[in-house]
Amino acid sequence: MKAAVYRQYGPPDVVRIEELARPEPKANEVLIKIKASTVSAGDWRARSLQMPAGFGLFARPVFGLFGPRKKVLGTELAGKIEAVGSAVRKFKVGDAVFAYPGFDMGCHAEYRTLPEDGRLMHMPAGVSFEEAASISFGGVTALKFLRDLAKLESGDDVLIIGASGAVGSAAVQLAKHFGARVTGVTSTPNLERVLALGADRVIDYTKTRFQEGGEKYGLIFDTVGSTSFSSCEGALKEDGRLILSAGSLPQILGSNWASRRSRKKVVAGNAPERVEHLHFLKELVEAGRYRPLIDRTYPLDQIVDAHAYVETGRKRGSVVITMA
Numbered sequence: 415m416k417a418a419v420y421r422q423y424g425p426p427d428v429v430r431i432e433e434l435a436r437p438e439p440k441a442n443e444v445l446i447k448i449k450a451s452t453v454s455a456g457d458w459r460a461r462s463l464q465m466p467a468g469f470g471l472f473a474r475p476v477f478g479l480f481g482p483r484k485k486v487l488g489t490e491l492a493g494k495i496e497a498v499g500s501a502v503r504k505f506k507v508g509d510a511v512f513a514y515p516g517f518d519m520g521c522h523a524e525y526r527t528l529p530e531d532g533r534l535m536h537m538p539a540g541v542s543f544e545e546a547a548s549i550s551f552g553g554v555t556a557l558k559f560l561r562d563l564a565k566l567e568s569g570d571d572v573l574i575i576g577a578s579g580a581v582g583s584a585a586v587q588l589a590k591h592f593g594a595r596v597t598g599v600t601s602t603p604n605l606e607r608v609l610a611l612g613a614d615r616v617i618d619y620t621k622t623r624f625q626e627g628g629e630k631y632g633l634i635f636d637t638v639g640s641t642s643f644s645s646c647e648g649a650l651k652e653d654g655r656l657i658l659s660a661g662s663l664p665q666i667l668g669s670n671w672a673s674r675r676s677r678k679k680v681v682a683g684n685a686p687e688r689v690e691h692l693h694f695l696k697e698l699v700e701a702g703r704y705r706p707l708i709d710r711t712y713p714l715d716q717i718v719d720a721h722a723y724v725e726t727g728r729k730r731g732s733v734v735i736t737m738a
């Protein structure tokens with residue numbers, strides 16, 4: 415099978431298309447013929463080892479000390495079941511599925527095996543493979559931080575920084591679904607796009623600092639790592655929370671320290687990704703409450719161009735890779 419392989423860390427062109435052996439499903443596994451995947455911010459970071467400041471030290475132990483441990487990137491996929499192991503009960507050949515192996519990677523290839531009890535679901539009705547492949551990276555991250563970690567409630571005033579990114583565009587839609595009043599922070603070319611996602615209001619960060627409008631938010635979700643507790647404190651309500659999902663180590667530690675005597679809190683860290691997250695997002699897609707935002711689509715052969723575009727940090731939603 416064709417796969418995008420990287421054998422050393424570095425710029426986009428360390429990724430090469432190679433022929434690899436097609437995996438065989440074990441008894442409890444399915445073999446998926448992948449139709450679409452994405453190149454996410456996670457793929458770009460794992461390929462380049464560019465991490466938010468302070469996290470660089472942990473990168474090689476996580477991804478491979480002397481070179482990449484997982485040589486095929488790709489955190490999410492959509493495709494069709496090609497074969498099933500003898501013990502598989504939930505899926506059959508021909509089923510359309512989407513999956514989120516996350517940092518187990520391996521989706522930039524024509525085939526991937528996954529356990530039937532893994533983060534794998536039947537595709538929502540009425541979406542393309544490209545859309546289904548784009549549900550999870552942004553959607554699961556936004557869901558974990560907004561619902562599981564920050565305990566977003568109906569009626570909250572939420573500010574989302576980076577509202578046009580994969581995480582931010584999902585966060586806007588999820589926060590609206592949970593009944594929040596949403597303000598998106600983005601740049602001029604993306605204002606209309608963020609309003610179309612459902613934001614009640616947008617702030618153009620190239621013209622206005624959100625701290626200067628006098629508004630107070632119950633929740634500020636910084637999806638890009640552009641702020642800190644000290645710079646947001648005045649814009650948070652008395653018991654407000656600041657989510658730092660992409661902060662540097664100094665930003666997170668400094669923000670935790672600065673908030674220690676305040677009722678306002680910092681939410682950082684991580685939570686496990688669960689199949690329930692996919693189930694929740696699938697139902698939201700089917701109810702018309704969440705539609706992943708797609709920027710560009712590249713064939714697998716042009717994955718180097720896709721990596722280069724993602725690395726600009728300017729993509730809107732997901733960059734999709736399609737398999738022939």
Ligand SMILES: NC(=O)c1ccc[n+]([C@@H]2O[C@H](COP(=O)([O-])OP(=O)(O)OC[C@H]3O[C@@H](n4cnc5c(N)ncnc54)[C@H](OP(=O)(O)O)[C@@H]3O)[C@@H](O)[C@H]2O)c1
Pocket residue numbers: 454455456459551552555575576577578579580581582599600601602604619637638640659660683684724727728729730731
């Ligand atoms: N902690 C976790 O579990 C976790 C999970 C997933 C991702 N992440 C991290 O979260 C970050 C975002 O991920 P992503 O997938 O959403 O990235 P992304 O899709 O590449 O984000 C790109 C978007 O960010 C916007 N942006 C850049 N700088 C901005 C700023 N100063 N203010 C407002 N918007 C800005 C850009 O819009 P403009 O062009 O308009 O500026 C662009 O649309 C990455 O650093 C990723 O590594 C963390």
